[in-house]
Amino acid sequence: MPSREIDRIEGTGIPVRGDNIDTDRIIPARFLKAITFDGLGDHLFEDERAATAEHPFSNPAYQGAHVLLVNENFGSGSSREHAPQALKHWGIEACVGESFSEIFSGNSLAIGLACVTVTHAEVDRLMAVVERAPSTRLVLSLRDRTLEAAGRQVPVGIEGSVRDALLTGTWDASGMLLDDFDVVRGVASRIPYIRGF
Amino acid sequence: MGKTLLQKVWDLHTVRRLPTGQTQLFIGLHLIHEVTTPQAFDMLRARGFTVAFPDRTFATTDHIVPTLDQARPFQDPLAEAMLSALERNCAEFGIPLWNLDSDRQGIVHVIGPELGLTQPGMTIACGDSHTSTHGALGAVAIGIGTSQVRDVLASQCLPIDPLKVRRIAVNGALAAGVFAKDVVLEIIHRLGVQGGVGHAYEYGGSAVDRMSIDERLTICNMSIEGGARVGYVNPDQTTFDYLRGRPFAPADDAFDRAVLWWRSIASDGDANYDDVVEFDAAAIEPRVTWGINPGQSVGVSERIPSAGDAGSSSMSTGAVAEALEFMGFTGGAPIKGTKIDVAFVGSCTNSRVSDLREAARIAKGQRVAPHVKALVVPGSQAVRAVAEREGLDQVFRDAGFEWRGAGCSMCLAMNPDRLEGREVCASSSNRNFKGRQGSPTGRTLLMSPAMVAAAAIAGEVIDVREVIATAEAL
Numbered sequence: 001m002p003s004r005e006i007d008r009i010e011g012t013g014i015p016v017r018g019d020n021i022d023t024d025r026i027i028p029a030r031f032l033k034a035i036t037f038d039g040l041g042d043h044l045f046e047d048e049r050a051a052t053a054e055h056p057f058s059n060p061a062y063q064g065a066h067v068l069l070v071n072e073n074f075g076s077g078s079s080r081e082h083a084p085q086a087l088k089h090w091g092i093e094a095c096v097g098e099s100f101s102e103i104f105s106g107n108s109l110a111i112g113l114a115c116v117t118v119t120h121a122e123v124d125r126l127m128a129v130v131e132r133a134p135s136t137r138l139v140l141s142l143r144d145r146t147l148e149a150a151g152r153q154v155p156v157g158i159e160g161s162v163r164d165a166l167l168t169g170t171w172d173a174s175g176m177l178l179d180d181f182d183v184v185r186g187v188a189s190r191i192p193y194i195r196g197f
Numbered sequence: 198m199g200k201t202l203l204q205k206v207w208d209l210h211t212v213r214r215l216p217t218g219q220t221q222l223f224i225g226l227h228l229i230h231e232v233t234t235p236q237a238f239d240m241l242r243a244r245g246f247t248v249a250f251p252d253r254t255f256a257t258t259d260h261i262v263p264t265l266d267q268a269r270p271f272q273d274p275l276a277e278a279m280l281s282a283l284e285r286n287c288a289e290f291g292i293p294l295w296n297l298d299s300d301r302q303g304i305v306h307v308i309g310p311e312l313g314l315t316q317p318g319m320t321i322a323c324g325d326s327h328t329s330t331h332g333a334l335g336a337v338a339i340g341i342g343t344s345q346v347r348d349v350l351a352s353q354c355l356p357i358d359p360l361k362v363r364r365i366a367v368n369g370a371l372a373a374g375v376f377a378k379d380v381v382l383e384i385i386h387r388l389g390v391q392g393g394v395g396h397a398y399e400y401g402g403s404a405v406d407r408m409s410i411d412e413r414l415t416i417c418n419m420s421i422e423g424g425a426r427v428g429y430v431n432p433d434q435t436t437f438d439y440l441r442g443r444p445f446a447p448a449d450d451a452f453d454r455a456v457l458w459w460r461s462i463a464s465d466g467d468a469n470y471d472d473v474v475e476f477d478a479a480a481i482e483p484r485v486t487w488g489i490n491p492g493q494s495v496g497v498s499e500r501i502p503s504a505g506d507a508g509s510s511s512m513s514t515g516a517v518a519e520a521l522e523f524m525g526f527t528g529g530a531p532i533k534g535t536k537i538d539v540a541f542v543g544s545c546t547n548s549r550v551s552d553l554r555e556a557a558r559i560a561k562g563q564r565v566a567p568h569v570k571a572l573v574v575p576g577s578q579a580v581r582a583v584a585e586r587e588g589l590d591q592v593f594r595d596a597g598f599e600w601r602g603a604g605c606s607m608c609l610a611m612n613p614d615r616l617e618g619r620e621v622c623a624s625s626s627n628r629n630f631k632g633r634q635g636s637p638t639g640r641t642l643l644m645s646p647a648m649v650a651a652a653a654i655a656g657e658v659i660d661v662r663e664v665i666a667t668a669e670a671l
Contacts (some may be wrong), residue, residue, distance in 0.1 A: 019513065022635050025462065025630065047632045073391040076390060105427060106345065107342035152398060161217040161358055162217075171213075174246070176221075177351070177355075178351060191209060193225060
């Protein structure tokens with residue numbers, strides 16, 4: 001079952017400044033008490049938004065954005081897929097930042113949400129551009145590994161395997177992992193603790 | 198050139214290289230709980246898949262468990278819906294579930310080692326970031342999200358990129374009153390909250406070699422707080438002695454054969470590491486977090502940093518200013534003397550019998566300060582039973598602590614245990630993120646269980662070494 005091929009992501013941006021924005025801030029634990037991911041987008045950054053009137057996700061100018069701009073170590077903390085799910089349900093299709101926590105980027109890939117890296121200076125510039133002119137269109141090309149905004153093209157970083165999974169529509173790995181399942185059984189049968197000591 | 202444990206375990210479990218370049222890694226043990234699985238099972242059904250290895254999959258309930266009134270249905274209908282979903286899913290797919298009525302129920306990262314499910318050389322996955330805990334027994338244990346839970350259910354495999362290995366050698370002896378928790382807080386403070394991204398942390402050195410499995414579990418547990426998805430300690434005699442006789446450990450002759458293999462998968466003496474970092478155990482003092490991520494800690498004798506004090510990203514001017522503002526603390530003030538409102542001993546980091554013993558040693562014959570609400574939440578029903586046999590529950594109750602049922606409780610407050618308003622909590626858990634303990638404005642100070650008990654009694658942060666010294670002088 002191939003998933004959707006993802007190459008170009010185009011749209012306006014939304015900047016969320018700050019390093020180490022953890023998944024508890026992205027989606028507080030109380031919203032994990034649900035047996036579906038439906039409606040999570042409504043609770044994105046809920047406590048942060050309540051604490052500050054100027055939170056970007058409360059700002060009408062950024063509604064409809066597809067590209068999230070962040071700083072260092074975004075999505076640290078809990079393994080809750082609810083964090084990228086909430087972003088995706090809200091409408092985010094790509095995260096552009098200085099760096100991401102490993103579990104967050106893995107969870108994002110598993111749901112077809114692209115996470116790419118740019119330098120501190122570039123993300124700072126992009127944030128400033130978007131803050132000044134929220135209607136600025138950003139164009140991310142995974143094939144070319146570039147992000148274009150306001151007439152300037154910058155290179156983006158992305159793990160080769162992640163880029164490949166998005167471009168070829170194999171980011172939803174279920175089907176691929178089940179291909180040739182006899183090989184899986186074969187590997188299992190050679191592992192001492194499965195085979196029995 | 199020799200190999201690390203990570204490389205050996207990785208090679209053994211590699212199914213194939215995927216077209217994307219990632220490794221398809223076989224997962225030897227899949228642990229599941231009620232919070233990150235309902236959607237995974239729904240996706241599984243929607244695609245017509247089944248559970249590939251139900252005999253390698255085990256379930257318990259921990260995150261939403263009320264620690265006072267556990268009567269069903271739960272008072273919280275959302276919590277009830279989550280546990281009911283887990284019960285239905287486990288029944289449908291033939292997965293063993295240790296539910297509230299089982300003496301094996303508890304925090305998933307406490308019961309895995311306790312039951313002997315967690316063993317050296319295994320690959321382990323669980324929909325929880327603190328899965329790194331299981332590395333204390335020499336396993337490669339990986340925290341995953343819900344779609345990956347679906348994939349492991351369906352195929353018992355994960356697509357994953359290889360990890361580098363950083364060896365963290367902690368040499369020398371810890372002073373009295375300094376614990377594994379302080380060691381890991383020091384490591385995260387020095388290497389940063391994202392220092393471990395892309396790495397597995399291999400913990401060793403004479404201090405770690407001398408540690409019990411419980412202490413190693415505490416250290417591996419917080420690997421993820423340092424950005425490392427995987428943390429492990431090479432299996433040794435301490436590991437084997439711990440596992441012998443546990444319900445899921447090999448028995449009799451098979452145990453001896455297992456030990457031979459377990460020894461062989463430890464890192465070779467001439468293994469090649471991507472990086473080596475050393476720590477001096479004797480220089481570590483009890484640590485307390487003052488900020489909003491686990492890298493923001495100081496020694497208990499130190500002062501809270503000021504914005505502008507140089508450091509890593511968790512210590513950048515902006516990060517320090519943001520943390521001080523949220524915490525309502527003043528840069529340059531001593532951390533000692535910080536008033537607390539709540540004391541919490543529990544969580545997958547520090548809720549094992551040895552943790553409760555250390556806390557009880559401090560609490561014995563004392564009284565919790567009148568303004569402090571203090572609770573002790575054992576990590577599992579088995580921990581609770583042993584603690585009660587030893588009379589620890591009575592020590593805590595006599596001192597004014599509440600003695601609760603087993604679960605994650607106030608570590609992440611998905612059950613009724615939570616902070617209110619701006620309360621400050623001395624906590625033996627693992628995360629001091631904004632809002633982590635259930636109140637969006639609540640404040641968390643991470644520390645060892647002994648430090649939590651000492652703070653509960655004093656009503657403020659104090660140095661547990663002074664409490665111990667006073668007790669010994671009497």
